[in-house]
Amino acid sequence: MDYSNLRRQIIFMKKSFFDQGYLDEQFNQLEELQDESSPNFVEEVVALFLKDSPRLLINIEQAIEKYPQDFYRLDSLVHQLKGSASSIGAVRMKNECSVLKAHGNDKNLEGCRRSLQKMKREHATLKQKLESYFQLLRQVGPRNSAVNSRK
Amino acid sequence: MDRRRIRVLLVEDEEIHRVVARAVLRGAGADVDEAENGAEAVRLVRERIGGGGGGAYDLILTDRQMPVMDGHEATRRIRAMGVATPIVAVSSDCLPSDVHAFTAAGADDFTPKPLTKEKLGHILAKFQLA
Numbered sequence: 282m283d284y285s286n287l288r289r290q291i292i293f294m295k296k297s298f299f300d301q302g303y304l305d306e307q308f309n310q311l312e313e314l315q316d317e318s319s320p321n322f323v324e325e326v327v328a329l330f331l332k333d334s335p336r337l338l339i340n341i342e343q344a345i346e347k348y349p350q351d352f353y354r355l356d357s358l359v360h361q362l363k364g365s366a367s368s369i370g371a372v373r374m375k376n377e378c379s380v381l382k383a384h385g386n387d388k389n390l391e392g393c394r395r396s397l398q399k400m401k402r403e404h405a406t407l408k409q410k411l412e413s414y415f416q417l418l419r420q421v422g423p424r425n426s427a428v429n430s431r432k
Numbered sequence: 433m434d435r436r437r438i439r440v441l442l443v444e445d446e447e448i449h450r451v452v453a454r455a456v457l458r459g460a461g462a463d464v465d466e467a468e469n470g471a472e473a474v475r476l477v478r479e480r481i482g483g484g485g486g487g488a489y490d491l492i493l494t495d496r497q498m499p500v501m502d503g504h505e506a507t508r509r510i511r512a513m514g515v516a517t518p519i520v521a522v523s524s525d526c527l528p529s530d531v532h533a534f535t536a537a538g539a540d541d542f543t544p545k546p547l548t549k550e551k552l553g554h555i556l557a558k559f560q561l562a
Binding site: 307310311313314319322325326329330333357360361363364365367368 | 447448452456524545549
């Protein structure tokens with residue numbers, strides 16, 4: 282197996298996440314926390330995000346449709362999703378949460394719906410990119426991966 | 433010099449935030465106890481200062497929004513027990529009014545989520561726990 286080529290692909294893929302604005306510095310922070318005692322730490326945190334976020338998106342959609350009855354619940358759900366996205370450095374999703382929150386505060390229902398659709402697309406793209414990234418990392422294996430490389 | 437590990441109480445209801453904060457804290461050499469809501473936090477603090485509890489925590493990190501009892505109320509009750517342990521709010525709500533509310537409840541400092549090595553470093557230095 283050509284590890285050096287795979288490592289290059291991994292580095293290039295990760296760089297593209299940052300260059301295209303999907304991820305921010307927090308992702309690097311997670312990688313710095315990964316070590317021999319928690320060798321899959323980043324993937325585990327991302328898995329938590331990907332486990333919680335689909336349910337949150339569904340609940341947000343329901344809260345929007347029940348507006349204004351569920352306004353506080355909507356605010357709370359978006360707050361949760363925003364926090365979760367920040368934990369992994371998912372900056373686009375985090376920012377879209379702020380937009381949705383603002384629309385909610387302005388009672389702009391159409392704005393909320395547009396923002397939610399945008400978040401769902403962002404989420405799907407991010408999920409696919411991160412899953413590809415971790416798949417590559419698994420191919421390289423813990424000893425050979427250059428995850429903590431800051432080149 | 434006594435280099436015993438510092439004892440931190442992490443108060444946070446959401447798993448993803450607990451996982452990240454726990455890793456940051458352990459990375460800094462801390463022993464971490466966790467509470468998933470303010471009521472649990474108050475109980476753990478009370479146990480600690482009771483006889484045989486091992487002494488007060490060196491630091492308490494708390495979120496705001498939690499079920500059962502939120503961070504403001506937990507902070508108020510911990511202070512009401514006469515506990516002087518530094519309490520730092522780690523919260524996503526970062527408006528001046530949020531910070532003020534925590535300070536009024538008795539918190540010593542405030543940092544936005546997520547917790548990072550750098551933020552923890554500042555906290556430990558500020559409260560002379562490094």
